[in-house]
Amino acid sequence: MSNTNKKNQLPGWSIFPAVLVLIFGILIGIYYTIFSDETIATDYKEKADLLKIEAKFDMVIPQRTPDAITNGEKLYSQVCAACHGQDMKGGVGPNLIDNEWRNPPAKETHLFKLVWNGIPTGNPPMPAKGGRMDLTSEQIWQILYYLSSKNKNIEKDAVPNQ
Ligand code: HEC
Numbered sequence: 001m002s003n004t005n006k007k008n009q010l011p012g013w014s015i016f017p018a019v020l021v022l023i024f025g026i027l028i029g030i031y032y033t034i035f036s037d038e039t040i041a042t043d044y045k046e047k048a049d050l051l052k053i054e055a056k057f058d059m060v061i062p063q064r065t066p067d068a069i070t071n072g073e074k075l076y077s078q079v080c081a082a083c084h085g086q087d088m089k090g091g092v093g094p095n096l097i098d099n100e101w102r103n104p105p106a107k108e109t110h111l112f113k114l115v116w117n118g119i120p121t122g123n124p125p126m127p128a129k130g131g132r133m134d135l136t137s138e139q140i141w142q143i144l145y146y147l148s149s150k151n152k153n154i155e156k157d158a159v160p161n162q
Contacts, residue, residue, distance in 0.1 A: 059137045059161070060136065060137050060138040060141070060161070060162060061137070061138075061141055061158055061159060061160050061161045061162065062138050062141055062142060062160060062162050063160045063162060064145050064156070064158070064160065068141075068142045068145050069142070069145050069146050069149050070146075071139075071142045072139075072141075072142035072143040072144070072145050072146030072147075073146045075130075075133075075135070075139055075142060075143050075146075076143050076146055076147070078133065079130040079131070079133045079135065079143075080093075080130070080143065083124070083126070084096050088147070088150065088151070092123075092124055093122070093126065096147060096151065097150060097151050098151075098153075099151075099153040103119065105155070106151075106153055106154050106155060107154065107155035107156075107157045108141075108144045108145075108148055108154060108155065108156060108157050108158040109157050109158060111144055111147070111154065112137075112140060112141065112144060112158070114126070115129070115130070115135075115140050115143070115144070116128065116129060116137070116140060118131075141158060144158065145158070
């Protein structure tokens with residue numbers, strides 16, 4: 001009688017570790033679903049909020065003066081010409097002096113976003129803010145004033161805030 005009982009209990013005990021592993025797995029699953037996703041989501045949202053604040057206070061849109069355009073020309077030579085050509089006729093990056101745009105519309109406010117954020121899908125990728133130069137918003141607007149002084153197809157829609 002007791003022999004039969006032992007035989008019946010053996011499968012029950014041998015399944016114990018498997019049940020433990022299962023419970024552990026479920027707990028980890030619950031932990032990642034409830035806590036981690038939320039943490040990542042909150043973290044991401046906080047960063048997005050920070051970026052918006054930064055952009056709001058950081059943004060300098062200078063006056064369209066001859067000095068700003070001259071400075072833009074210098075910066076263009078230093079930062080952009082390597083890819084877009086000194087004459088803006090293109091190189092590894094597209095021509096910026098014609099009226100063909102891979103990323104329309106051709107207006108300063110839109111081009112600002114492209115240069116500020118970069119174009120990671122480009123071949124080669126266009127670095128954000130001119131890459132290592134880490135251009136300020138003021139410098140990027142100056143470059144765009146220079147571009148739109150050369151390329152009349154670019155709509156001059158920047159609204160200076162200085
Ligand atoms: C490492 C090379 C590289 C550098 C440096 C670079 N670009 Fe670009 N740029 C590109 C590429 C590649 C594209 C095209 C991306 C695509 O496929 O849409 C591009 C696209 C653009 C466009 C959009 C053109 C279009 O036809 O839609 C503008 C405007 C532009 N760049 C301006 C600039 C300015 C201003 C600078 C300097 C601050 C600069 N780029 C620096 C590679 C570069």
